[in-house]
Amino acid sequence: MTDPQTPDWVRDAVFYQIFPDRFARSLTVPKPNNLDEWGSTPTYHGYQGGDLIGVVERLDYLTEVGVNAIYFTPVFQSASNHRYHTHDYEKVDPMLGGNDALRRLLDEAHGRGMKVVLDGVFNHASRGFFQFHDILENGANAAYLDWFSVSGFPLNAYDSDKEPAYKAWWGLPALPKFNTDTPAVREFLWGIGRKWIDFGIDGWRLDVPNEIEDDDFWREFRRRVRAGNPNAYIVGEVWTDSQRWLNGGDMWDAVMNYQFTRACVAFFTGGDFDHDELRRNSLYPPPVSDAETFQREIERLHQIYHPNVTAVQLNLLGSHDMARFITIARGDTSALRLATLFQMTYPGAPSIYYGDEIGLAGGHDPFNRAAFPWHKPESWDTALLHVFQRYIALRHARPALRRGSFRFLLAHDGVVAYARQLEGETVIIAINASKESRSVDVPLAGVLADGTILEEVWASEKARVEAGALHRLALASRSARVFATPAGQ
Numbered sequence: 001m002t003d004p005q006t007p008d009w010v011r012d013a014v015f016y017q018i019f020p021d022r023f024a025r026s027l028t029v030p031k032p033n034n035l036d037e038w039g040s041t042p043t044y045h046g047y048q049g050g051d052l053i054g055v056v057e058r059l060d061y062l063t064e065v066g067v068n069a070i071y072f073t074p075v076f077q078s079a080s081n082h083r084y085h086t087h088d089y090e091k092v093d094p095m096l097g098g099n100d101a102l103r104r105l106l107d108e109a110h111g112r113g114m115k116v117v118l119d120g121v122f123n124h125a126s127r128g129f130f131q132f133h134d135i136l137e138n139g140a141n142a143a144y145l146d147w148f149s150v151s152g153f154p155l156n157a158y159d160s161d162k163e164p165a166y167k168a169w170w171g172l173p174a175l176p177k178f179n180t181d182t183p184a185v186r187e188f189l190w191g192i193g194r195k196w197i198d199f200g201i202d203g204w205r206l207d208v209p210n211e212i213e214d215d216d217f218w219r220e221f222r223r224r225v226r227a228g229n230p231n232a233y234i235v236g237e238v239w240t241d242s243q244r245w246l247n248g249g250d251m252w253d254a255v256m257n258y259q260f261t262r263a264c265v266a267f268f269t270g271g272d273f274d275h276d277e278l279r280r281n282s283l284y285p286p287p288v289s290d291a292e293t294f295q296r297e298i299e300r301l302h303q304i305y306h307p308n309v310t311a312v313q314l315n316l317l318g319s320h321d322m323a324r325f326i327t328i329a330r331g332d333t334s335a336l337r338l339a340t341l342f343q344m345t346y347p348g349a350p351s352i353y354y355g356d357e358i359g360l361a362g363g364h365d366p367f368n369r370a371a372f373p374w375h376k377p378e379s380w381d382t383a384l385l386h387v388f389q390r391y392i393a394l395r396h397a398r399p400a401l402r403r404g405s406f407r408f409l410l411a412h413d414g415v416v417a418y419a420r421q422l423e424g425e426t427v428i429i430a431i432n433a434s435k436e437s438r439s440v441d442v443p444l445a446g447v448l449a450d451g452t453i454l455e456e457v458w459a460s461e462k463a464r465v466e467a468g469a470l471h472r473l474a475l476a477s478r479s480a481r482v483f484a485t486p487a488g489q
Contacts, residue, residue: 003308004249007203007231010312011402013069013115014344014392015351016062019320020072020096021047021081022371023354024054029097039375042366047081050371052092052101056108058374065357065385066392069115069349071205073320075102078126082320082369084119084207085126085174089192106200115202117233122189123211124168124175127157132176146182169208180212186220194224203233205314206252210238210245218251235314239282246309257313257348259301262286264317267294268339268433269329270414277323280364291433295411298346302406311403313348318356323363325356333359334478337387338431341480344391345420345429347406357388394457398484400425409442415475417442428454428483432475442470454483 025038029051036046052075062070074083077093092102109116125132131144139153149167156162157173169175178185193204204225209218225232236245239258245251262283265273271289278284287293302310317339318325329335336356343350354360355372359381362368373379395401404422411417414434420427426448432438445468448454452465463470463483475481 002247002249002306004247004253004306006253006308006312007233009115009202009231010069010233010253010349012396013349014067014395015069015071015117015314015349016065016067017071017316017319017351017353018055018073019050019082019354019369020052020055020075021050021083022369023050024058024372024374025049026051026053026057026097029053029095029101031095039371039373042362042369042371044366045081047095048371049095051096052105053097056101056105059108059112059114062114063112064389065352066389066396067352068113069117069202070109071117071314071351072119074119074121074207076121079128080126084121085128086121087126087128088130090195102199110200115233116200117203117205117235118196118201119207120193120204121207122178122192123208124177127174127176129176147179147185148176149179169211177211180214180217186217190221190224193221194228197225197228197232202229202231203235205256206234206236209236209252210242215244215251218245222251233312235312241304243304247306249306249308254309254312254314254349256319256351257301257315258283259297260313260315260346260348261317261322263294263297264339264342265325265328266297267291267416268335268342269332270335270433270435272330272332273328274323274330277328277363281322283322291411291414291416294416295408299408310347314351315343315346315348316351316353317343318353318368319351320353320365320369322368324353324361324368326359327361327363327368331361333381333384337384338433338478338480340388341391341429341482342431344395345401345418345427345482347404350392350395352388357385358382359384390458394482397487398425398427400427407447409444409447410440412440413438415440419444419447421447424485426452426454426485428470429480430473430475430482431480432477435477437477438475440473440475442473444469452485455486457482457484 031049035049038048075092076086077088077091078085092099131147134144135142152165155165164173167177234252235254236252238255242255266286266289326336362370400420400422404420407419409417415432415438417430444465448465454463
């Protein structure tokens with residue numbers, strides 16, 4: 001295993017994932033007339049009119065939550081509300097405010113110390129993408145025929161009764177797959193990767209990048225992007241183990257850590273989750289829900305990746321591609337609260353899916369893509385929001401939680417305890433995911449010396465390490481306690 005060099009700033013990042021059509025709509029951005037009402041039931045094809053200026057107008061809110069990095073699902077011109085069907089990679093969708101809106105967003109975000117990562121859909125384009133449209137219009141005489149893998153004519157691009165006569169993502173005719181063996185295609189995609197880095201974005205999230213089965217393509221992509229910004233973050237969407245692309249240090253920095261998600265769903269719901277919702281993605285079936293299995297699953301992730309990779313993995317509990325965590329947990333807010341505490345006290349970059357912090361619910365696509373209810377503040381779970389703010393503030397306040405070592409201390413009977421340490425700072429977290437109260441001894445031999453005094457975060461209690469442990473630590477059901485060495489010590 002080499003020594004991958006990953007962007008230092010990601011260790012301090014708390015990401016917020018935004019689905020642009022549904023987060024915030026500004027009255028200053030002109031829109032077409034036929035839009036769904038803001039807050040109406042989300043549909044596969046309807047637009048609700050969110051835009052990038054709407055995000056600018058809500059940056060104060062994100063700052064109050066504690067967010068300092070944003071990941072956007074695609075923003076380039078597209079005839080779809082999710083914009084994964086890209087028409088023009090060089091133009092921000094006019095409904096989002098166009099390139100000028102992205103310029104303003106970057107300037108405003110960077111002025112607040114926020115990073116911005118965009119979604120790169122480089123495996124496939126759309127039927128409206130110019131080079132594919134050329135093939136639609138001109139058939140075998142098309143100038144750009146080698147940009148896609150065409151097997152015959154007619155293309156059957158709009159005939160749902162016939163297979164498309166070209167390679168397409170999952171066989172969907174709306175998503176023709178690029179032929180990345182063609183040098184012009186490679187240069188085009190590498191150029192897009194660099195263009196928006198030069199424009200000022202801080203990194204790329206890569207959509208289904210494992211489907212471009214070409215390591216040299218990704219090595220060159222990294223070289224181009226890093227030449228523009230040596231600190232750019234490159235994170236791939238891969239739902240499985242991803243050593244191939246990460247441990248060499250020459251392709252991506254991290255992946256969306258869905259294996260982390262899978263372990264958290266199992267443990268923090270106590271196995272009481274919505275099977276129908278979860279089986280709609282590759283997280284199903286999750287591991288068994290006991291504490292010992294949770295420890296094994298998390299430690300396995302530490303073993304398969306270099307520490308510099310683990311430190312920047314994008315650790316998420318939800319995204320636009322799965323039912324919301326609160327819905328998977330059958331409405332159990334305690335499951336989301338405990339999972340979020342683990343997320344915020346674990347190595348890597350935590351990522352919040354917009355609205356999760358106020359209890360926004362929703363099943364699988366399209367219902368996980370509801371409009372943020374700015375218009376209905378009475379629907380917000382403000383107690384949950386305050387919990388998110390408290391946990392994020394703790395992460396920001398304690399360097400050990402962002403850059404320190406990680407070590408399990410206990411995993412038994414529904415309880416896990418672990419330590420984060422950096423130089424002279426130690427944070428001890430104990431989580432009881434069971435439905436019964438527990439009294440546990442947390443072993444600390446080799447972690448802290450006897451006589452060490454720890455202060456309980458968010459409380460006035462103190463604890464003393466004696467005989468190599470914190471003894472008789474009381475944990476109410478579905479609760480957690482956090483202890484730390486005094487700040488500044």
